[in-house]
Amino acid sequence: MPVSSDLSPQQRQAITELLRRVIPPAVDELGHRFAKAGHELALVGGPVRDALLSRPGKDVDLTTDAHPDKILELVDGWADAIWTIGIEFGTVGLRKGDLQLEITTYRSESYDPKSRKPEVTYGTSLRDDLGRRDFAVNAMAARLPGPEFVDPFGGLADLRDKRLRTPGRPEDSFSDDPLRMLRAARFASQLGFTVAPEVVAAMRDMAGRIDIVSAERIRDELSKLVCGRYPRAGLALLVETGLAEYVLPELPKLRLEIDEHHRHKDVYDHSLIVLEQAIAQEEDGPDLVLRLAALLHDIGKPKTRSFEPGGRVTFHHHEVVGAKMTKSRLMALRYPKDVVADVSRLVELHLRFHGYGTGEWTDAAVRRYVRDGGHLLGRLHKLTRADCTTRNKRKAERLRRTYDDLERRIARLAEEEELAKIRPELDGNAIQRVLGIPPGPLVGKAYRFLLDLRLDRGPIGEEAATEALLSWARAQGLEPPA
Template structure:
């Protein structure tokens, strides 16, 4: 297919791409051609160029087997890695470019296995036919730069539609993770899923259970960090996939929020997620986004019908934190991510005890200390959690939180809140009490820390006097 079929902007993108990468792809294409092998730029690399997005990662495909690829590029690449070689992929770096060169292949799942079986192919057309979506099934043969698009990916790109190259049932049966990828690409690219493909996702949703938790986590994380997560999450819920990979999300759909009776908690959650994204300063913040998504997952289990038709969700933040920790652990998220997200879920209602600003300085110090390194994210989550349509109420909440942040800033300047410690360290406590390291020192440290939070800075002498009095009351000093 000729590049003349492309729009003017797409031809410009291609020209810009080749201006940048010509030294790499031309050399590589000739290197393979001289040895009688095919190689082509493929998949997301071609798609992104046509969308006007040029990164430093290049995906290529070849009829050469992995061992041959290693031999061909050994003296050409600046560095090589083989972590994906079992799946036919060899990684390489050439200058600032990162390349993944994958042997033509097809892959499918045994119904009883969580791992795909990789079968090598012999033609570029065969390789493109087994790719997930037509927009990812376009290629540029090298070194001649022939544009190959056997499945109408360019038309789909123009229409912003996700469609499988062949029957979606066969595609999803070969690799069920592609159903999640459809939702992920809807989030990342803002594309819709064509009706036949979506119908197959719905009919085959339970097939996703054969896929490993790690692969599911990777897709969900990319979806949440995409430019349009609402669209991606909507595809998950509407297709029934969410019931298998993130059941807490559809579980929110009919749980009416007592503060926002005009919408269910599912809709409220999506709005909170969008508002949290609006508060991001340096690109996608996965911790903040996951906390926004999970902040109300404790409501279904804590829902109570009260007299007068009122609905309550007492302690849903505590229950939600436990649910969040369990779900994210099962999805194999790193421990620090699990801890941070579940902690934000636990703390997201703390501000509402502030009332009209009645908190003492001690309470403000505790708020800061409990949030720790998550304080800035807690500020954003708390603000995002206001979805009332009552403008006066929303403005009042915003002013109150402004006041809290101002108090935090003032106390931080006066006392370095982020570094609050007791006025006596462990060695000083041991010397005053005359006891060796052990549980008593830990209890004394906690006492002094609580006093520091309640009373602020009182000086070492006063702190030592208070410590002695505490020790006498608790039978440590006689």
């Protein structure tokens, strides 16, 4: 197998040494095991790419000319554990110590126009196997044992130029697996690479093919894109090529027409800026919930846009409409229930702060803000701050100071009352005892009355809460026990 012709002997040696350092000894040992049996084995794809980019990677993806039954035979007695969940697609998983590996038989795969699952056929050539991979930067390998660097499609040059190309014609690659179109946008986000013009053109022409891919696979790629280092680039590519119309149609709809008589912010550009400003506040790595909420917070605006006299444009209740739309879209993409609930709730709450004015909220209103934010309060703080995209520096500074004031009030109330643990002075059992009622809806109604009382007046003590509960009960037509 020839090494890339543009490599000098010194470059070839440097790459060999780099790969030797990153390939675990157990993997090279496995290479000897396969070679002794007359079979090829190579580290392939992402692990090779990441090694050349000096990015830490956890995956160990291997490819071989051995068929799955032969792979099982060769790793028997060597691997500590073996799993065959992907064996119908030619993949065997195994564990050696702390190392997890996947070995896949050389293959080609394609989709029937009406099928969501690939048809797999086995191959005999490493070069042909690399040729069916998604992009040239992922079509490099390290033949084992050795290693020997293999780069038949110029992936190393693409890494140097930060360019994304397919090994062959992009139309053929995307026909084999339409998800690769979405993966191109994901790599633009993760690696900051420019997608080659012919690849963009094929994505545009074939965007509708993404419909045959399962929602779960689309969701996983979209999440990786959103959590990438440069998500704006990936999202813009989805919109530019028309893929967004199929995977996240609410996004291109944010590009509202703006004429000289109806002036308002470009909602699409605003949403991408909010996403970037939310990311800038992250503390412990990518936060999928926060990023999705920032991206989707205004998707209710197109449905609620209204033109008023004088050229004023309004979007009344777009946060409520947007929350429902967010829930519907994330459910269609098969996101977990907690992600759907949290993102939708943030979208619903993202305008709440604007009622604060210059600090007119009472302590009761601040308590309600905290209660409504719940476990999402920290993210709500970040989303609200990110939502300020005005170019007016004085206005932006005023909004920042106002939110600083709200956070100080929240902190003060938290210290005084342990705000995060707000409970009425009487629990459900005490309510039943005081009112002489059995469990049921009335207990919940009484509990909510006491909670509102607690939020309005702060801690009032059990005796005062009992008196207030009795007065409330009489107003409801109840006769509490003497």
